[in-house]
Amino acid sequence: MTISTTTAKSRYPGDGTTTSFPTGFKFLDNDHVKVILRAAEGGETVWTEGSEYALSGASAPGGGTVTVNTSPTDYTPAVGETLVVKLAVPPRQETSLPLGGAFPSTAVEGMADLAALRDQQVAEALSRAVKFKETTALAEVEFPEPVASRYLAVNGAGDGLEWAYGPGAQVASVFGRIGAVTAALGDYEASQLDNDSGVAGATVADALDALEAGQAGAAILAELAGVDGAGSGLDADLLDGNQASAFERTANKGAANGYAGLDSGGKVPTGQLPDALVGALVYQGTWNAATNTPVLSGNGGGGDMGHYYRVATAGATNLDGVAEWAVGDYVVNNGAAWEKIDNTDQVVSVHGRQGVVVANVGDYTADQISETAGNKILTAAERTKLAGVAAGAEVNPAVLSQVQAEDGASTTAYSWTPQRVHQAAKDAVPVSLIVALGDETTVLTTGTAKVTFRLPHAMTLIAVRASLTTQSASGNPTFDINAGGATILSTKLSIDAGEKTSTTAATPAAISDTDLADDAEITIDVDAAGTDAAGAKVTLIGFKTTT
Numbered sequence: 001m002t003i004s005t006t007t008a009k010s011r012y013p014g015d016g017t018t019t020s021f022p023t024g025f026k027f028l029d030n031d032h033v034k035v036i037l038r039a040a041e042g043g044e045t046v047w048t049e050g051s052e053y054a055l056s057g058a059s060a061p062g063g064g065t066v067t068v069n070t071s072p073t074d075y076t077p078a079v080g081e082t083l084v085v086k087l088a089v090p091p092r093q094e095t096s097l098p099l100g101g102a103f104p105s106t107a108v109e110g111m112a113d114l115a116a117l118r119d120q121q122v123a124e125a126l127s128r129a130v131k132f133k134e135t136t137a138l139a140e141v142e143f144p145e146p147v148a149s150r151y152l153a154v155n156g157a158g159d160g161l162e163w164a165y166g167p168g169a170q171v172a173s174v175f176g177r178i179g180a181v182t183a184a185l186g187d188y189e190a191s192q193l194d195n196d197s198g199v200a201g202a203t204v205a206d207a208l209d210a211l212e213a214g215q216a217g218a219a220i221l222a223e224l225a226g227v228d229g230a231g232s233g234l235d236a237d238l239l240d241g242n243q244a245s246a247f248e249r250t251a252n253k254g255a256a257n258g259y260a261g262l263d264s265g266g267k268v269p270t271g272q273l274p275d276a277l278v279g280a281l282v283y284q285g286t287w288n289a290a291t292n293t294p295v296l297s298g299n300g301g302g303g304d305m306g307h308y309y310r311v312a313t314a315g316a317t318n319l320d321g322v323a324e325w326a327v328g329d330y331v332v333n334n335g336a337a338w339e340k341i342d343n344t345d346q347v348v349s350v351h352g353r354q355g356v357v358v359a360n361v362g363d364y365t366a367d368q369i370s371e372t373a374g375n376k377i378l379t380a381a382e383r384t385k386l387a388g389v390a391a392g393a394e395v396n397p398a399v400l401s402q403v404q405a406e407d408g409a410s411t412t413a414y415s416w417t418p419q420r421v422h423q424a425a426k427d428a429v430p431v432s433l434i435v436a437l438g439d440e441t442t443v444l445t446t447g448t449a450k451v452t453f454r455l456p457h458a459m460t461l462i463a464v465r466a467s468l469t470t471q472s473a474s475g476n477p478t479f480d481i482n483a484g485g486a487t488i489l490s491t492k493l494s495i496d497a498g499e500k501t502s503t504t505a506a507t508p509a510a511i512s513d514t515d516l517a518d519d520a521e522i523t524i525d526v527d528a529a530g531t532d533a534a535g536a537k538v539t540l541i542g543f544k545t546t547t
Contacts, residue, residue: 003116004061008124009086014077019070019475020529022446023063023085028114030055034088035066040080047075065445067531070474087121089114270304281332282306289315289325296331296338305335431459431544437479437524437536440469444477444533449523458518458545464509466493466502469535473497476505478528479538483520488513492527493538514542 003026010024027033033055035047049055052075057064066085068075077083095111097104132138141160143152150163174181252258260272287294287309296302296309298320311329320337330341350357366377378386437450466479478494480487491510495502502509516522524538 003113003120006120006123008117008120009084012077012083012085014079014081014083016076016078017475018528019068019076019531020446021066021068021083021085023057023066025063025087025117025120026059026061026113027057027064027087027089027117028059028110030058032087032089032117033064033066034086036084036086037075037077038082038084062447070531076474086124087117089118089121091118280306281308284309286310286312287331288313289317289329289331291315292317298337300333300335300337303333303338305333308332308341429543430462430541433540435522435524435538435540437526437538438534440535442534444468444526444529444536446526446529448525450526452521452523455516455518455520455522458520459516459540459542460545461488461511461514461516461540461542463541464489464493464502464511465539465541466495467535467537467539468495468500468533470533471495471498471500472530472533475528475530477526477530477533477536479536480525480527481538481540482523482525483513483516485521485523486513488516494528495530495533497530515545516542518545 005025007025010022012018012021023033030049033049035049035053035055037045037047037052039045047053052069054067054069055064056067066083068077068083070076093111093114095107095114097107132141138159144162147163150165152161153164154160155162175184248259253261254269254272260268263269282304284303284307285294287296289311290313292315294302294309296317296319300320309331311325311327311331314326316323317325319331320339322338322340325331325340326342326344328343330343332339332341351360351363369377371377433455435451435453438444464481466477468477472495474497476494476496478492480492481489488511489509490512491507493502493509494505494507496505499505522540526536
């Protein structure tokens with residue numbers, strides 16, 4: 001028997017309900033399987049067969065099933081726990097081949113299977129090991145003997161590993177503090193400082209030592225003024241430790257290569273701004289063109305280049321030859337004269353309205369509307385003809401629906417043609433397809449495409465059901481129905497533990513695809529088998545679709 005899967009370990013998150021778990025791999029003997037329960041906090045417990053679980057399916061091509069014991073103690077994995085099922089083939093050879101006779105192909109194949117399973121087990125273990133990249137030039141790199149309080153690191157030559165100190169491990173503390181330590185008041189005493197070391201300020205300290213007790217403040221300042229305090233901040237030509245060249249002179253204010261000043265309003269004067277900024281438009285407010293408020297005069301008087309106003313009141317004030325101003329126009333200073341940006345020549349109003357104008361009843365007369373091939377205005381004769389149509393008359397009345405004809409919702413006569421009679425008969429009688437997933441006694445197992453068949457006709461699906469001959473002791477058997485390889489259920493079909501029918505399920509199935517095509521390939525999967533459930537059948541209920 002070939003081994004078609006490389007799986008050597010399966011992991012299942014606990015949900016407090018599921019008790020049946022496929023191994024996911026083939027095994028030859030029950031002692032070749034190891035079951036481990038991993039707790040939510042990371043602890044692990046190796047389970048014993050017969051105590052916490054039962055194992056079935058040894059030598060089966062698709063693997064077997066781990067069934068968790070629930071009595072007398074319930075070991076069902078809870079939410080947060082993980083059940084791990086893995087190969088644990090012992091490193092021994094237990095098959096003895098005969099010295100003569102026919103070639104023992106079955107025994108040899110079993111030995112080959114065992115070797116392949118052992119290889120998979122080793123490969124799974126190696127996948128969890130720390131490894132160098134395949135392209136590295138390093139080989140035979142060994143871990144050194146452990147050293148306490150050290151970190152594993154690559155050595156200086158880059159060809160091996162060593163135990164090294166971690167960051168900050170050389171100095172335990174400074175002044176009783178760890179981390180990035182900076183000096184603090186009280187770290188040193190005066191006796192620990194060297195006044196004769198030549199450091200900045202040493203001569204200042206020497207000068208202060210020479211002062212007599214009770215000497216006047218003026219005398220102290222005189223002593224300090226004569227001290228060579230280079231770098232100490234006591235030099236006569238320093239301010240806050242900076243040379244005079246570090247400060248700007250008042251004479252450079254507003255001068256070339258100097259700095260800009262501020263006017264009485266706390267702003268930089270226009271004359272000290274770059275030309276590129278001076279030419280930009282700067283809004284100054286609104287202007288009354290009737291009263292010339294604020295006052296603007298010819299040759300750009302009353303503003304700087306780039307200044308502009310928006311006309312709020314229309315008028316005839318003459319500015320540099322322009323004497324017609326409408327509301328919304330801009331008056332702009334070009335540096336030598338005032339110019340007008342005309343914003344009012346396009347459309348003043350629409351139907352006497354301004355702003356966002358929408359059509360109103362009465363905006364147009366029939367004489368102002370042009371007819372097209374598909375849109376005509378009624379003539380007086382046509383309106384007279386329409387006036388003669390009886391009130392309530394219908395034009396091309398809709399044909400009654402099948403439902404209206406059958407339930408008497410409409411009193412209008414219905415034409416029962418042979419085709420409609422045939423349709424009504426088929427629509428009135430549902431069809432059911434019942435499919436068995438196995439015999440009546442074999443315990444149900446999980447898997448895809450447990451049964452495959454093709455529909456004999458197109459149908460509209462209205463319901464699905466499932467039933468069992470023997471109910472599940474624990475766990476809910478769950479089924480999925482697929483058409484053309486895609487599920488037709490948004491909520492899977494299930495039977496509650498201890499029940500034989502899905503009609504009483506706490507969570508009913510929901511159909512997502514009701515239209516099934518003629519000759520569609522239908523497959524039924526068993527997503528969950530429950531415990532000891534048998535005799536499963538699935539029923540599709542619907543109406544045959546008329547062609």
